[in-house]
Each structure stands twice: as C-alpha cells, then as structure tokens.
Amino acid sequence: MKVLYFAWLRSKIGVATETFDPPAEVTDVGTLVEWLKTRSPKHADALANSKVVKVAVNQEHVAYDHPVSAGDEVALFPPVTGG
C-alpha cells in the first residue's frame, strides 16, 4: 500500500509518501488512519483530528468506511483550499 500526505499533513509527518504492507486489522480507511497514528508521535499529532483529514483511495474521494487493500494508493490531506 502506498500512502501519500499533502500540505500540512506532510509537513507535520515529515514525509510525502510511505509504502508498506498494512497489518490484517486494516480493512478500511478508518482502521488505516488509526493504525497510521501508531507509527510515530508525528503521525499521531498530524492525524489527531479526523474532521480535517480527507481521504482519497485510488484518486477518488471516499468516506472513512471505504475499504482499503494492499494494492491501493491512499492519499490523506486537509480540506482543499482551491486554486
């Protein structure tokens, strides 16, 4: 699974992209975000407020109950501010 971070999520976490095999308990966006929080204190801080963390799976906006699997590209980002 490839995870991308944008804007201040990227700044706070300190990386733009992570690639890993998620553990079995990661089945949807919600469980993925919970698991990401355990990776480092920076992850936990950046992802603390899920209201301001939007998600796209394979470049489509999705809700937190959307399923994710190993081959997916998952992007986490703040609400867009437009151009």
Next chain:
Amino acid sequence: MKVLYFAWLRSKIGVATETFDPPAEVTDVGTLVEWLKTRSPKHADALANSKVVKVAVNQEHVAYDHPVSAGDEVALFPPVTGG
C-alpha cells in the same frame, strides 16, 4: 444645421449628411422631421414611420419634442442593433 443619417435611413435617402439653414417653422425634432419629409420623395419614404426613426441632438438621444436650433448636429437612425 447638420443632419446625419445612418444605416437604412442613409441607404434610402442616398446621402449621409446634409447641412442647411432650417426654416422658421422648424423648432423641435418633430417639426424638423416633418420638414425633412418635404425635401424629396426619398426623404418622405425613409422617414414615413417615426416609430423606427430615433434621434440624437448633439450626440444625445432625445424625444421628438426636444428643441433644435441652427447650430445643432442632429442624427436620425433606426433602432440600434448593438455590436
């Protein structure tokens, strides 16, 4: 007095501009138009329907009761069709 004709008024009358000293009975746009009709059959034909003859005096739109005098520039034209 200088009188200018535009668009099909000019085509019908056959001249773009006329300069003359109007007779004493010409005091406003209405009497001017009536007098212009007497100048030739072409004038009479072109000016027959005053609903489609708009008037500007010194480059300002005016109604038929607007006064005219010897030094004025009077323009007669059909309703504008825009750009």
Next chain:
Amino acid sequence: MTVKVQREDFDVGAELAAMTRGRTSIGGVTLFVGLVRDMAGGAEVSAMTLEHYPGMTEKQLEAIEAEARARWPLDDALIIHRYGRLEPGDQIVLVATASAHRDAAFDSCHFLIDWLKTKAPFWKLEATPEGERWVEAKGSDDDAAARWAKES
C-alpha cells in the same frame, strides 16, 4: 479605464497584459470576446458591416463603463469595439473587467456586454446569398439588458 472604437483587430493577450502589468491588487479579470458567427437568424451570413456614429459611440461606451465602475468595485475596465466589414470568425468586441472579487468581475463584464449587444449605437448590415440586409433590433437582446435595470 479605456474605450476604443476602431476598425482594426485587437490582441486580447496584449490588452490583458497591459491591464494587469505591475498591479498586485487584482484578484481576477473576466474577459468576453465576441466573434462573428456564420449563422444569424437562420440564414448564412458571409460577412457583416458594422456602422456606427463616431463621437456618440465613444461617449455612450464611456458612460456605460462609468456606470459599471459605479456599480461594482473594479480595478480596471476595458471596452474595444470594432466597426467596418467583418467576416465569420473575426473578433468584434472585447470587454475586460478587473477586480479583487471575481463575482464583481463577472457581473460587470456580463452587464457591459449585454448593454453593448443591445444598446450600443451600431447598425449591422449582413451579406447573405440573397444580398445585403440591415438587421432589425431584437427583443430577446433587450431582455438581456433589462435584467440589469436597477430597482428604484
């Protein structure tokens, strides 16, 4: 604030650059470029000639531009209108309005072009396969301009 009534074509990119160069208060510019269509009123139009009243045209365009500036917060406004013979595909008119606020730029540009298309002192002579004909004023265009009438 500029009004030009001219026979020559205009360069939209150059006009835009002149309007925005060195200015950093403008959030956006709305532009409308009017072109000659090859179909008008169902008949094929091979060319048209726009006649106008030199002097009065400029006065009226300056007055409507001043009205747009009074009604919307504009940094700048530009109207260029051509006259003379024009062929399908030719540019006829450019309206550009610059503002910090995009709604003001859109509304003022739309207002100006609706006015220009209906009230500007131009008369159209169309060349068709059946010969030349003077275009008559249209009611639908008056409706477009009427929407901008202010409630008193």
Next chain:
Amino acid sequence: MTVKVQREDFDVGAELAAMTRGRTSIGGVTLFVGLVRDMAGGAEVSAMTLEHYPGMTEKQLEAIEAEARARWPLDDALIIHRYGRLEPGDQIVLVATASAHRDAAFDSCHFLIDWLKTKAPFWKLEATPEGERWVEAKGSDDDAAARWAKES
C-alpha cells in the same frame, strides 16, 4: 476540451487563438484569469506555493469540465491551472468557455472558476512577514460553489 495542470505560466492570447482559429460557430468566449493578490486575509503575502495531487487533480478538473459541457451548450472549454511557487501579480488559473450563446459562456465560466476556487485539490502555502502558513478552507467560497448546485 482541454485541462492542463502545469508549473509554467500560460499565454492567454495564444490559448484564445487556438480555441477560436478557423471556427465560425462560436459567438463568444468568456475567459477568467485568476491572479495572485498581494493581500490575503488582511496579511501581506509575499508569495504562495500551490501544492496539488498530480493525477487526481487532472481527473477532477476533467470531470468538472465534462459537467459544464453537459449543463451548457459549449463549443469548447479550457482550464489551465498552475501549481508551485507564485508571486503577487502572477497568473494562477485560466478558464475559457466558448459558445454560440453568451449567457452559456458566462455561466459555465463562472461555474468552473467557483468550483476551482473551492473544490479543486490544491493547497495554498502563503509566505508572510511572520513566516509560512497553510491557508485554511473558507466558508464563503463554499457558498460560491453551492449556488450552482442542481435541484434534484
């Protein structure tokens, strides 16, 4: 129909010419050019950096352009959006819509820029005298996009 997301500046005159060249069914083109303002939210902005999600951005811009084409009778539509570092006065975005009908050109262009300014997947990092700060999403812009919501 074209969508470009690019770091480079764009030439509005050249884009307009490419859209209209050789086409005689277009009555008019409405364009909106967005520029970087030096003031944003009251603080002085010396530069901003637009970040985006390559791939997803293009997909979303193509989708909204397709929606505009479905809602209005357009001959053509163009969106160019820049990303990267931009300074006050720089061009950010160009929207151009071409139609036989000027209302369709205006409404579709306005619709697209309202969407781009609120929903397009870009994030703004502003450089101010107090340092860099990520811009937060604004409610007023959402209202601008909401006006175009279709009644179902």
